Amino acid sequence: MQSVVVRFVGDSGDGMQLTGNLFSSLSAILGDEISTFPDFPAEIRAPQGTLGGVSGFQVHLGKGVYTPGDKADVLVAMNAAALKVNVEHIHAHSIVICDTDSFTAKDLEKALYKTDNPFTELALPESVQVVPVALTSLTKESLKDSGLDQKAIVRSKNMFALGLVCWLFDRPIENAVKFLEDKFKKKPALIAPNVKVLTDGYNYGQNLALSVNQIRIEANTSVKSEGRHASIAGNKATAWGLVAAAEKAGKKLFLGSYPITPATDILHELSTLKSCGVMTVQAEDEIAGICTAIGASFAGDLAVTTTSGPGLSLKGEALGLAVMAELPLVVVDVQRGGPSTGLPTKTEQTDLLQALYGRNGECPAVVMAASTPANCFDFAFMAAKIALENMTPVVLLTDTYLANGTSIWNVPSLNGLPEIHPQGVLEEHKGQYNPALRDENGVRYWAYPGMEGYNHRNIGLERDAEKGTISTNPANHEKMTLARAAKVKQIENRIPYLNVWQPEVVTDKETLLVGWGSTEGHLRAAATELGCSLAHFNFINPLPRNTRQVLERYKRIVVCELNCGQFVAYLRSQFPEIKMEQFNRMEGQPFQVSDIVSYVKGC
Amino acid sequence: MIMEAKDFKSDQYVRFCPGCGDHAIAMALQKAMAEIGVPAHQVAVISGIGCSSRMPHYLAPYGFNTIHGRGAAIATGVKTSHPEITVWQMTGDGDCLAIGGNHFIHSIRRNVDLNICLFNNRIYGLTKGQYSPTSPKGFVSKSSPFGTVERPFIPAELCFGARGTFFARTLDVDMPTTVKCMVAANAHKGASLIECLVNCVIFNNGTHNFIADRETRADRTILLEHGKKMLFGKEMDKGLALDYSTVIPHLIVVPADDERVLTHDAQMSDPTLHRMLALMGQPDTVEAKAEMEANGSELPIALGVIRDVPAEASCQPYDQAVNEQIEQLKASGKVHCFDELTHTLETW
Numbered sequence: 023m024q025s026v027v028v029r030f031v032g033d034s035g036d037g038m039q040l041t042g043n044l045f046s047s048l049s050a051i052l053g054d055e056i057s058t059f060p061d062f063p064a065e066i067r068a069p070q071g072t073l074g075g076v077s078g079f080q081v082h083l084g085k086g087v088y089t090p091g092d093k094a095d096v097l098v099a100m101n102a103a104a105l106k107v108n109v110e111h112i113h114a115h116s117i118v119i120c121d122t123d124s125f126t127a128k129d130l131e132k133a134l135y136k137t138d139n140p141f142t143e144l145a146l147p148e149s150v151q152v153v154p155v156a157l158t159s160l161t162k163e164s165l166k167d168s169g170l171d172q173k174a175i176v177r178s179k180n181m182f183a184l185g186l187v188c189w190l191f192d193r194p195i196e197n198a199v200k201f202l203e204d205k206f207k208k209k210p211a212l213i214a215p216n217v218k219v220l221t222d223g224y225n226y227g228q229n230l231a232l233s234v235n236q237i238r239i240e241a242n243t244s245v246k247s248e249g250r251h252a253s254i255a256g257n258k259a260t261a262w263g264l265v266a267a268a269e270k271a272g273k274k275l276f277l278g279s280y281p282i283t284p285a286t287d288i289l290h291e292l293s294t295l296k297s298c299g300v301m302t303v304q305a306e307d308e309i310a311g312i313c314t315a316i317g318a319s320f321a322g323d324l325a326v327t328t329t330s331g332p333g334l335s336l337k338g339e340a341l342g343l344a345v346m347a348e349l350p351l352v353v354v355d356v357q358r359g360g361p362s363t364g365l366p367t368k369t370e371q372t373d374l375l376q377a378l379y380g381r382n383g384e385c386p387a388v389v390m391a392a393s394t395p396a397n398c399f400d401f402a403f404m405a406a407k408i409a410l411e412n413m414t415p416v417v418l419l420t421d422t423y424l425a426n427g428t429s430i431w432n433v434p435s436l437n438g439l440p441e442i443h444p445q446g447v448l449e450e451h452k453g454q455y456n457p458a459l460r461d462e463n464g465v466r467y468w469a470y471p472g473m474e475g476y477n478h479r480n481i482g483l484e485r486d487a488e489k490g491t492i493s494t495n496p497a498n499h500e501k502m503t504l505a506r507a508a509k510v511k512q513i514e515n516r517i518p519y520l521n522v523w524q525p526e527v528v529t530d531k532e533t534l535l536v537g538w539g540s541t542e543g544h545l546r547a548a549a550t551e552l553g554c555s556l557a558h559f560n561f562i563n564p565l566p567r568n569t570r571q572v573l574e575r576y577k578r579i580v581v582c583e584l585n586c587g588q589f590v591a592y593l594r595s596q597f598p599e600i601k602m603e604q605f606n607r608m609e610g611q612p613f614q615v616s617d618i619v620s621y622v623k624g625c
Numbered sequence: 626m627i628m629e630a631k632d633f634k635s636d637q638y639v640r641f642c643p644g645c646g647d648h649a650i651a652m653a654l655q656k657a658m659a660e661i662g663v664p665a666h667q668v669a670v671i672s673g674i675g676c677s678s679r680m681p682h683y684l685a686p687y688g689f690n691t692i693h694g695r696g697a698a699i700a701t702g703v704k705t706s707h708p709e710i711t712v713w714q715m716t717g718d719g720d721c722l723a724i725g726g727n728h729f730i731h732s733i734r735r736n737v738d739l740n741i742c743l744f745n746n747r748i749y750g751l752t753k754g755q756y757s758p759t760s761p762k763g764f765v766s767k768s769s770p771f772g773t774v775e776r777p778f779i780p781a782e783l784c785f786g787a788r789g790t791f792f793a794r795t796l797d798v799d800m801p802t803t804v805k806c807m808v809a810a811n812a813h814k815g816a817s818l819i820e821c822l823v824n825c826v827i828f829n830n831g832t833h834n835f836i837a838d839r840e841t842r843a844d845r846t847i848l849l850e851h852g853k854k855m856l857f858g859k860e861m862d863k864g865l866a867l868d869y870s871t872v873i874p875h876l877i878v879v880p881a882d883d884e885r886v887l888t889h890d891a892q893m894s895d896p897t898l899h900r901m902l903a904l905m906g907q908p909d910t911v912e913a914k915a916e917m918e919a920n921g922s923e924l925p926i927a928l929g930v931i932r933d934v935p936a937e938a939s940c941q942p943y944d945q946a947v948n949e950q951i952e953q954l955k956a957s958g959k960v961h962c963f964d965e966l967t968h969t970l971e972t973w
Contacts, residue, residue: 297958317702
């Protein structure tokens, strides 16, 4: 097979995320392309064995991998509830490995089955290959002499499952052993038992020759890029992009943030990096998160605040202050399902219009979006660069899917990254500086406390275009409104042109799929199946300079988004004469490639 | 270098209403800043919205007139990221205690080394005359034509409740005390709150007349000074003492020569006595206030530095602690830059 989709599902306490991550890393080391998607329940710990507590991790590996895949080729279900919840994620020829010890009458009752035969009740097609394995008892047997208590033993059954899956896909387990040693380096007593269960799981597959055959994934022979590779999750990549930008710019990185799912991991990650000089303030609320950052920006730092949709709503007024005061600021919005508290652990692209317009007054900010877990690094870096060089807040949109998903990252060195030249002051302004002075690009000069001869008063009130002091003059307000807009608009000269991506075989030259942000992988997969072109946007305000030229070349344009049509509405407002169709999903889940394909084909 | 008040004055025309108490506070600040002697470019004055928040425009240092209620959070960001900068926050009873209440209590709790001037005129001036969180119950204003039905905050009580380490109270018309409080606030390491009782000549004229009046001030207020006996009155003939005859001792006025007269200890970390002193003469209702204005109050209103607990005895300022932790980890940590960070990854 060229590529395969594996989905691990179980109770949120079953260690599915760890299992999935380990398996993905093992495959990546072997040269597979990977794309992963964790699917968490909203509850921290729902009662064991219930439908509400099912947690999942899907990985797509092999060649030509753009997405975590639609349906699973192999489903590993640790209990009856997990099987029931995930029945929609398998296809007619999937292999389902399940822990028979977790399919007792009591388990079935907890998972709200009505009969005592779950497979018939779920109407699994006969072609689905069910592989029953007594995972729990086999794990107990494996660890009976380990000295671990019963609870700890049962908890290790995920490693048995991992061993079995490693056998199934012919992945050597040596690397897994290395990962486990690293994972448990603070609890060395757990290394040996975990390794034993893993090995026993692998051998179980090998020795007992399960009723299924090993699956071989074709070795990925596509040309590998040079350098070091690692698998990285979007939130971590975002955090590291900011660290790299601060170092490149010679600025201190300051994060003001308030915990909110799914953005909190950025705060977690940056909080561990104090030895790199990173400063993090866990503020009293979302507003204080952005306001402490604005304070640090006023004082001359690379300032960042991280949040998700509800938090962005709360930060709106302060974001307006950063626009008005013309201070550099990076706002990372890891979008989740909304409105209100909505679906905190699910993915959606519904904050686009909020990021563009969700403030009082004419209030332009730069808006951009990452499109893979790994390129969260690049766009976080770019967001910081644009903010510091153009004295403007930048909203970087990512989402749950990118934040928690992983992809392979070609690890850069600081040297290889673009230069960042933060805006400064001119020597000749010493003693005459005011906060309205602009350079030839319309970017105001940046002076901050501690600089002698540049004292000034910054404000959220309108300022005089010449003197920088408070002004209510009508003509001045219009002039300043346009100056702020022009400053953001000229950034189009500092960003790349929009690229059109095409699959190897183009059969449909008239259709252009359009997307933005995290759907890039799904849209590439769809474009490949459709044989059509894709224009995927990372820069939204300003848009790339050649946007109109690209759109005009196609007869049929389909804008695909995980919302009710926010980007298409924006594009239509910019290019009213260009006709665009829209394809939207609002399920809190990434696209299913097949849905896009069916829509475009008109079936 | 000797600095003068004019070194801290900006070129902006001061637009407070004629007769507003804020004029006096502006002058006091300029004097205090000169006395403190930190050059203007190393000072930042942060404010939110309101009459008081216009202050940065009239001062020479770096200034940032931000949005309603958020001054404390923005000042926290400035001071934490750059502890070498002296940071002042200008705020009012609405900005600080209503819309900015959350940021206020947390800046006090964290003990960020800010000098906070809270201009308390018990009214919203800039929005033209609504009651504030310090207006006494029953107060009639444009938004409470039939009188308010809610209790006021007493800023000192809120400050102590948030574990504040410095509290001073001063009066717009008492320039020397105001300057002294500001200088002491700056010397204090940690969050310093100065409640400036100011008169709003337009919407709440005379609200502090009870003590602002020169004739009666000496008898109605007591100026507290650390290490000095708590004496007051025109002739300095009265003193404060604790009466232990009740379950919880309470303050009483005794003759100056009474041996029970207390000596002020602003540095006690236990806030109990500071609270009793700060709560003297703080009427909850308009009726109680009127009664006090007509017939005087039993206890004087405390002015001066009421609480000033050294950082060593209470809590390290937040900004200092944050930076110290970073410095320690820079020294002990293994990863110092991006390239080193990438080597912590499992790569292939």
